Amino acid sequence: MDNPTQEIKPLVEPATAENAPLLIPKLVMSDVAHGSPDSPEPARSSEPSVVRKFLNEKSSGKLADGTFGALMLVCALSLFFIVGLIVYVLVMNSRPSLHAFGFKFFTHSVWDPVSGEFGALPFIWGTLVSSLVALVLAVPLALCTAIFLLEICPQPLRAPISFLTEFLAAIPSVVYGLWGVFVLVPFMRDTAGPFLEKTLGWTGLFVEPNFGVGMFTASVILAIMIFPVISSISRDVMRAVPVSQKEAVLALGATRWEMLRMGVLRNARIGIVGAVILGLGRALGETMAVTMVIGNHPDISKNLFAPGYTLASVIANEFTEATGDLYLSSLIEIGLALFLVTIVVNAIARLLVWAVTRGQSQRHA
Amino acid sequence: MSALPKRSPGSERALKLRRSFTNHVVTALSIGSTILVLAPLLLILGYLFYKGASSLNLDFFTKIPAPVGETGGGMANSIVGSAVVLVLASLIGIPVGIGAGVYLSEYGRGQTLGNVIRFTADVLNGVPSIVVGIAAYALVVVKQGHFSALAGGIALSIMMVPTITRTTEEMLATVPLAVREAAYGLGIPKWRTVLSVSLRTASPGIITGCMLAFARVAGETAPLLFTAFGNQFWSWDLRQPIAALPLQIYTYAVSPYDEWHRLAWAGALVLILLIMISVTLVRIFAGRGMLKGGN
Amino acid sequence: MGVGIRVENLNAWYGPTHTLKDVSLHIPANRATALIGPSGCGKSTFVRCLNRMHETNPTARAEGTVMMGDLDIYKDAAPVEIRRRIGMVFQRPNPFPTMSIYDNVASGLKLNGFSKRRVLDEIVERSLKQAALWEEVKDDLKKKSGASLSGGQQQRLCIARALAVDPEVLLMDEPASALDPVSTSKIEDLIFQLKSQYTIVIVTHNMQQAARVAENTGFFLTGKLVEFAPTHKIFTMPSDKRTEDYITGRFG
Numbered sequence A: 001m002d003n004p005t006q007e008i009k010p011l012v013e014p015a016t017a018e019n020a021p022l023l024i025p026k027l028v029m030s031d032v033a034h035g036s037p038d039s040p041e042p043a044r045s046s047e048p049s050v051v052r053k054f055l056n057e058k059s060s061g062k063l064a065d066g067t068f069g070a071l072m073l074v075c076a077l078s079l080f081f082i083v084g085l086i087v088y089v090l091v092m093n094s095r096p097s098l099h100a101f102g103f104k105f106f107t108h109s110v111w112d113p114v115s116g117e118f119g120a121l122p123f124i125w126g127t128l129v130s131s132l133v134a135l136v137l138a139v140p141l142a143l144c145t146a147i148f149l150l151e152i153c154p155q156p157l158r159a160p161i162s163f164l165t166e167f168l169a170a171i172p173s174v175v176y177g178l179w180g181v182f183v184l185v186p187f188m189r190d191t192a193g194p195f196l197e198k199t200l201g202w203t204g205l206f207v208e209p210n211f212g213v214g215m216f217t218a219s220v221i222l223a224i225m226i227f228p229v230i231s232s233i234s235r236d237v238m239r240a241v242p243v244s245q246k247e248a249v250l251a252l253g254a255t256r257w258e259m260l261r262m263g264v265l266r267n268a269r270i271g272i273v274g275a276v277i278l279g280l281g282r283a284l285g286e287t288m289a290v291t292m293v294i295g296n297h298p299d300i301s302k303n304l305f306a307p308g309y310t311l312a313s314v315i316a317n318e319f320t321e322a323t324g325d326l327y328l329s330s331l332i333e334i335g336l337a338l339f340l341v342t343i344v345v346n347a348i349a350r351l352l353v354w355a356v357t358r359g360q361s362q363r364h365a
Numbered sequence B: 001m002s003a004l005p006k007r008s009p010g011s012e013r014a015l016k017l018r019r020s021f022t023n024h025v026v027t028a029l030s031i032g033s034t035i036l037v038l039a040p041l042l043l044i045l046g047y048l049f050y051k052g053a054s055s056l057n058l059d060f061f062t063k064i065p066a067p068v069g070e071t072g073g074g075m076a077n078s079i080v081g082s083a084v085v086l087v088l089a090s091l092i093g094i095p096v097g098i099g100a101g102v103y104l105s106e107y108g109r110g111q112t113l114g115n116v117i118r119f120t121a122d123v124l125n126g127v128p129s130i131v132v133g134i135a136a137y138a139l140v141v142v143k144q145g146h147f148s149a150l151a152g153g154i155a156l157s158i159m160m161v162p163t164i165t166r167t168t169e170e171m172l173a174t175v176p177l178a179v180r181e182a183a184y185g186l187g188i189p190k191w192r193t194v195l196s197v198s199l200r201t202a203s204p205g206i207i208t209g210c211m212l213a214f215a216r217v218a219g220e221t222a223p224l225l226f227t228a229f230g231n232q233f234w235s236w237d238l239r240q241p242i243a244a245l246p247l248q249i250y251t252y253a254v255s256p257y258d259e260w261h262r263l264a265w266a267g268a269l270v271l272i273l274l275i276m277i278s279v280t281l282v283r284i285f286a287g288r289g290m291l292k293g294g295n
Numbered sequence C: 001m002g003v004g005i006r007v008e009n010l011n012a013w014y015g016p017t018h019t020l021k022d023v024s025l026h027i028p029a030n031r032a033t034a035l036i037g038p039s040g041c042g043k044s045t046f047v048r049c050l051n052r053m054h055e056t057n058p059t060a061r062a063e064g065t066v067m068m069g070d071l072d073i074y075k076d077a078a079p080v081e082i083r084r085r086i087g088m089v090f091q092r093p094n095p096f097p098t099m100s101i102y103d104n105v106a107s108g109l110k111l112n113g114f115s116k117r118r119v120l121d122e123i124v125e126r127s128l129k130q131a132a133l134w135e136e137v138k139d140d141l142k143k144k145s146g147a148s149l150s151g152g153q154q155q156r157l158c159i160a161r162a163l164a165v166d167p168e169v170l171l172m173d174e175p176a177s178a179l180d181p182v183s184t185s186k187i188e189d190l191i192f193q194l195k196s197q198y199t200i201v202i203v204t205h206n207m208q209q210a211a212r213v214a215e216n217t218g219f220f221l222t223g224k225l226v227e228f229a230p231t232h233k234i235f236t237m238p239s240d241k242r243t244e245d246y247i248t249g250r251f252g
């Protein structure tokens, strides 16, 4: 036991002189002797308060916690469940067609519900061609716009322009389709079509007759629709490139373009490929706008002015009027194919984008 | 750097010229392409306002469609139908989406299951809406025996879930650990901490996410084609086919009648305005922190 | 009123890292006990083990016995029950940003299901007065959010919030380290007044602070409790060479 009244002489001098007087009086004042570490005070002299009683009697809430956690888990698992259910339903309902045609379904080029002949090749062709042409049109524009917004655009214009490009993404597909039917189709027929025929007709890609509706018009609409996706995601991945990388290149006396090419594009290329593939995924599954302008005719033709048909638009057009099990199940098998293709495409794209932006979103120190 | 090699003085000047030329070309290209992209947007919006506004009148909001050949009529039933389907979709999609987001952020962080579910959400986000429509058809319409508002609502709710899940997770991730620890330190159970502290702190962002998901499905047509199906008359019954604004726009757009084309433009304008208003409201709310309460 | 804590052979880990090694000590009731030591020596980990906050970290693990009075906190009760009885004040002020001042103080009760308005009003006022914050905030209790206060006020708000549940023990992990000198001295005065009613454990980086407020002081070094003794003894005649080195500023 220590004597509380004993005068305390610091064994060691405190670091600064003015600390010493502070240290001593308070120590004396605080009556240190009662707090010997070997004799913990046996507690509580008065009745517990209302609050204390309430809290002491309150249960640990383990049941509520468990229930809540389970509920959240159920919500999370429902995502699995939804995807699983979609797969199950698509597979079960396309069984008649899977049985009847097997893999030949995807290589057969005749689609004739009247005679019961179902081959999906024209739709696969239409989907691939319209999406790829859309990519060819959209990717350069999207990348240039992303670069513009990141590096060139004056600060005050940045917010409104990026808002506008993102607003493109918020316009419903059916409104694009409406605009396509009444504005883009006449434009393609009367102005752009003849011009393309004259300049690029020799390629065999743009051959009259041109009615305005057809693969090319669908591709243009698709390009407008996937543009915001590609542009905003590639902007994100370009922004994820560390500033030090850019500065290193600039320090060597590079021009802006060289800085972009070597400092930014080289480092962000995987993510940009991801953004492009994500845009492709969007284009493959796009339904309404395409259905309204593509002409809806199951043809396989190199001519982009010719009407076409896509996987999504044949479902949209014929599903409600499909008579007979085989017809319906053929359409559902097309849905299954579309589903699988977009899943694979999206999964690849997500992995690529993640690979680039993952480092950015670290949190919780 | 190998890309900037040393040359003789003469070719060095040429190189310099070429470099600055390339630089200017790229700058011009990116400015040009931005203008090229903004042009159709402004064209679409301008044309939409011009066509839509000239076709919009009071009848549009109060009348149901007129029979073929008669002028007049409106889309009142479609507006109401869309509201019914969207409310149904939100009632299912928002709680499930938020719940899954809470799981990812508060329970599944760093766990394999959490990562797999996060990936599933991203994948589901990319599933074409028409495929979701088929699934809802096979699950609900086939069971019920006919098209229904319920099937439409379910299809749209499936489309809302992944977006809301990911936003909720991201917004919860911005709530500082210190705030959660304050709650744990007071002996507040985890469920209550999640509800009254984490979710409440993140609510502005989560509300934004829900509104954006709502705006996105509000314009969806494909998943409603063979679920809600459309209806020329008033209907409130969840078990019956119901009209919806995007469906009606589609039907009218591909019809051969001028009168219906006019209505399609008016409908598109109303749809865009609704979406614009909800997105802008969200921006204002989220920007000003008005939903944060307190200050 | 406070209750004493007896710790025996406490070990703690973060993942594979052994952070606390065989710590044993008695923390007397209704006294202030200071814990000092260089940063990273395990002081925070130790106090977080006392109210089972340590285990909220998914990688963390603790072993050993912690007795609060007659209650073995690792065996006889659930973590939330322990945390309702042992209040905690953190190094950085962490008021709930979306709640008003009133709701912040009442949160420990409200969010635990206590809903008697009149009692709450009383408790909020009393706790804010105890935390010497009442005069500064009484006019906008429900108007201002906790986050709108200054740093020192926020920390006193957090103390009021911890006091509102009428805890038996109050753990304070460097409560003044993020604050200016004026706020620091206010908080020290506060601890001085509170320690007759509560058992207080205060982690501090600042030896003068330990000397000013605490009856007993423990010195931690690399996860071990090197010495635990009455404060004046630690500061005047420490029995361990390492304690002396630390106090004289030879390291840490």
Ligand SMILES: Nc1ncnc2c1ncn2[C@@H]1O[C@H](COP(=O)(O)OP(=O)(O)O)[C@@H](O)[C@H]1O
Residues within 6 Å of the ligand: C014, C017, C019, C037, C038, C039, C040, C041, C042, C043, C044, C045, C046, C057
């Ligand atoms: N969340 C954590 N995860 C992993 N290691 C941690 C964590 N928190 C603290 N540590 C480690 O535990 C040791 C003790 O930390 P801490 O108890 O915070 O020390 P003090 O509070 O004395 O500064 C340190 O070496 C630190 O690196």
Ligand SMILES: [Mg+2]
Residues within 6 Å of the ligand: C043, C044, C045, C173, C174
């Ligand atoms: Mg610490």
